[in-house]
Amino acid sequence: MKRALPVVAAILLLTLPLGVSNQFFLHLGITVLMWTTLGVAWNLLGGYGGQVSFGHASFFGVGAYTTMILYLSYGLAPWYGMLVGGVVGALLSLPIGFICFRLRGPYFSLATLAVAEIVRLVALNWEQLTAGPMGLLITSLPQVTLFGNAINWERKEPFFLIVALLALCTMFAATLLTRARLGSYLLAIREDEDAAESIGIDTTRAKLAALAASAFFTGVAGGFYGLYFRYVDPDAVFPISLSIEMVFIAVVGGLRTVAGPVVGAVFLTVIAELFREHFAVGHLIFYGLFMMLVIRFLPEGIWGRALRILAWRH
Amino acid sequence: MALLEVSGLTRDFGGLRAVSNLSFNVETGEILGLIGPNGAGKTTVFNLITGFLRPTVGDVRLEGDSIVGLKPHAITRRGIARTFQIVKPFPHLTACRNVALAALVRLDTHAQARSEAMHVLEQVGLDDKLNKPASDLTISDQKRMEIARALATHPKLLLLDEPLGGLNTREVQDACDLIQKIRAGGVTVVLVEHVMKAIMRISDRVVVMRQGEKIADGTPSQVVNDPAVQAAYFGKRVA
Numbered sequence: 001m002k003r004a005l006p007v008v009a010a011i012l013l014l015t016l017p018l019g020v021s022n023q024f025f026l027h028l029g030i031t032v033l034m035w036t037t038l039g040v041a042w043n044l045l046g047g048y049g050g051q052v053s054f055g056h057a058s059f060f061g062v063g064a065y066t067t068m069i070l071y072l073s074y075g076l077a078p079w080y081g082m083l084v085g086g087v088v089g090a091l092l093s094l095p096i097g098f099i100c101f102r103l104r105g106p107y108f109s110l111a112t113l114a115v116a117e118i119v120r121l122v123a124l125n126w127e128q129l130t131a132g133p134m135g136l137l138i139t140s141l142p143q144v145t146l147f148g149n150a151i152n153w154e155r156k157e158p159f160f161l162i163v164a165l166l167a168l169c170t171m172f173a174a175t176l177l178t179r180a181r182l183g184s185y186l187l188a189i190r191e192d193e194d195a196a197e198s199i200g201i202d203t204t205r206a207k208l209a210a211l212a213a214s215a216f217f218t219g220v221a222g223g224f225y226g227l228y229f230r231y232v233d234p235d236a237v238f239p240i241s242l243s244i245e246m247v248f249i250a251v252v253g254g255l256r257t258v259a260g261p262v263v264g265a266v267f268l269t270v271i272a273e274l275f276r277e278h279f280a281v282g283h284l285i286f287y288g289l290f291m292m293l294v295i296r297f298l299p300e301g302i303w304g305r306a307l308r309i310l311a312w313r314h
Numbered sequence: 315m316a317l318l319e320v321s322g323l324t325r326d327f328g329g330l331r332a333v334s335n336l337s338f339n340v341e342t343g344e345i346l347g348l349i350g351p352n353g354a355g356k357t358t359v360f361n362l363i364t365g366f367l368r369p370t371v372g373d374v375r376l377e378g379d380s381i382v383g384l385k386p387h388a389i390t391r392r393g394i395a396r397t398f399q400i401v402k403p404f405p406h407l408t409a410c411r412n413v414a415l416a417a418l419v420r421l422d423t424h425a426q427a428r429s430e431a432m433h434v435l436e437q438v439g440l441d442d443k444l445n446k447p448a449s450d451l452t453i454s455d456q457k458r459m460e461i462a463r464a465l466a467t468h469p470k471l472l473l474l475d476e477p478l479g480g481l482n483t484r485e486v487q488d489a490c491d492l493i494q495k496i497r498a499g500g501v502t503v504v505l506v507e508h509v510m511k512a513i514m515r516i517s518d519r520v521v522v523m524r525q526g527e528k529i530a531d532g533t534p535s536q537v538v539n540d541p542a543v544q545a546a547y548f549g550k551r552v553a
Contacts, residue, residue, distance in 0.1 A: 181418065195402040198396055200391045204385075
């Protein structure tokens with residue numbers, strides 16, 4: 001029963017577009033699933049490893065730009081470009097981790113924030129590569145025929161399926177990684193880094209591995225963003241607020257849970273949709289307020305608390 | 315060849331020389347006590363040997379090979395395990411999980427690590443508290459658990475930083491028995507300690523430090539009769 005649940009949920013998710021054709025609902029679903037991917041990816045390092053990054057927007061942005069540039073300049077279809085974007089994000093994460101992992105706790109977090117700003121400024125000013133603040137625009141997506149039918153990129157269904165697959169793969173990978181040796185090492189590091197090192201764990205390597213995996217999925221999600229919106233600019237894919245929203249999703253949903261970010265992403269999307277019409281960036285105030293309430297009253301997150309209540313009943 | 319050779323070890327913190335040209339050997343199978351007044355540099359020596367600090371000058375050799383510059387985890391894998399002066403358990407995990415994590419580093423499966431952890435915890439007498447979170451254990455039990463965690467890495471050399479600190483008389487006795495049992499099991503032990511009576515009884519040999527320098531090295535009875543040691547602890551006789 002417990003093993004079947006994720007499989008059933010995955011099948012339901014992938015077949016959802018058969019039943020729901022309302023494009024607005026599908027758009028909301030796409031948004032939730034993209035944020036879910038980001039929350040799960042962030043959780044790998046921030047939740048399981050206890051290394052709170054405020055700089056994940058750099059991997060998202062680099063993934064998005066890689067996807068766009070590969071398509072616009074080299075004609076590589078964005079669905080492949082996304083994967084390359086993930087790899088580039090992971091590669092970028094290694095030097096960043098090498099620098100930032102010399103620091104611990106809040107100092108690590110501040111360093112990631114600073115490095116992400118550097119990456120954003122590079123993207124903003126390297127105009128030959130990124131077109132600077134103008135951004136990059138995809139006017140049309142490649143023609144694809146699947147089972148004899150041409151895919152209609154003007155509808156949301158194909159995007160929904162792509163991002164649903166991405167979210168499911170990310171959750172599956174997170175489950176495998178955290179159950180493997182790496183998960184145990186991250187647990188030790190989160191509990192006490194010196195003690196972890198003293199029992200023979202290469203803490204720097206374990207943190208780099210978690211960061212690279214986290215950056216990979218964040219980069220792929222960035223690539224999806226480019227594919228879906230067909231337009232990226234530095235303000236859209238590199239802002240600090242994006243890094244903060246990833247933290248928000250993981251914390252609100254539940255640190256160190258695989259499904260928690262789904263809950264976090266639903267909340268984030270709902271809050272954003274409720275307030276975006278009325279205030280330009282006002283929704284961020286409400287995220288902040290909501291996050292304070294969650295940290296005060298549900299420190300283990302909404303899903304984390306739900307899991308605890310369920311476990312308690314059994 | 316000595317198991318561990320420390321030669322010319324020096325460490326500066328800014329203008330302060332915490333450890334100064336320190337040399338001593340640890341022979342296989344012995345219990346070596348490292349003592350000295352507060353601030354003598356004992357814990358710094360442990361941090362230098364285990365790679366948590368890099369020496370300014372000097373060498374540390376394990377079975378003839380220099381281990382200076384290796385990261386702490388690499389030194390642990392070479393066979394030196396340690397405990398901390400202020401215990402560093404994995405606080406939210408059970409005693410069993412604490413120790414199993416250490417065993418997992420060199421074993422293949424969680425099941426093997428768990429059975430190794432139970433075995434080691436039984437050795438240190440914590441088999442009745444396997445499933446207690448580490449933070450709920452008494453200081454004495456936390457110190458035992460930390461020793462178990464270090465033993466689970468299968469060390470040749472175990473460095474204990476004040477294993478008796480904060481323990482009552484009864485617990486000191488039990489801990490001394492445990493240290494002797496560990497040595498009997500084939501693990502060489504170096505301990506930093508303040509509890510003089512205990513360390514003099516269980517150590518085969520004692521190295522005395524004062525202000526970063528070695529002032530005496532010998533059997534407990536040689537060391538207590540050494541005028542330099544008496545001066546370090548009690549001040550110089552005036553009249």
